[in-house]
Amino acid sequence: MNGTEIYKININEISCRQFRAAYFLMSEERKKKCDSFKTEQDKKLCIAADMLLRRVLSEKTGVKPELQIFASDERGKLSLVNGKYNFNISHSGNYAVVAVNKQLPVGIDIEQIRPVKANILRRICAKEEILYVLGENAYCPDILEDCRTSERFFKIWTYKEAYLKCTGEGICGELKRIVFNENKCHIEMFDGYCLNVITGEK
């Protein structure tokens, strides 16, 4: 994986006390973002991602978690001010995940596999991707509910997301032009989730 390391945390493994402590370590900007989330779960995921990131970077750089300083660009992409690690974060369901690489840019996306309206396919997928998701002779249902179909869709979706996060374009990039290539990413399927990591070039 070109030196990329992946870390995961499940919010059910974090105590209330740990959440409170981690919340106070967050930057004012991140606290504001956390406070703006409507659901308790989204707030917890936001905190968990920050906590995991600080912990991982602390292990890598030797700088204590509370002393990590982050900056964000105009698209909201975070970078480490007092260090040289590239990283990216994502969260979905009960998991927050982090990818780090000392030299190369990285993008990570995790999604809980769930039914999805099929009309999204023609919007974001190239022809070969639609065939991959549905199978060459399959009809297209209104909702992608079948396990294997959903899994294939989320491999593609997380690939596109991870790619755009790696390049820094964010979700404003054109989704259809980023065509899924299993050889250019690292995919993990676990516990009803799909995780995809892309490592860029220097």
Add this chain to the structure above:
Amino acid sequence: MLDKMRNIICEFVDMDPKDITLETNIRKDLGLNSLELVNLAVDIEEEFDVEIPDKEAMGLETVADAIKIIEKYMD
């Protein structure tokens, strides 16, 4: 058009349609993630028979912005 937008949005969030106004921020107030935003954009496109470029769709802030974009591409 606002009523149609409310109906589409309420398929994604558990909200009283009356609470959705022109000033409602699609990302911040509705709490939608990227996939849900794209799904919402697709449903809007189908309802109004328009095609909105990804960059503009993902750059939408408020419901008012969405209506402006729809009107732009309906012409």
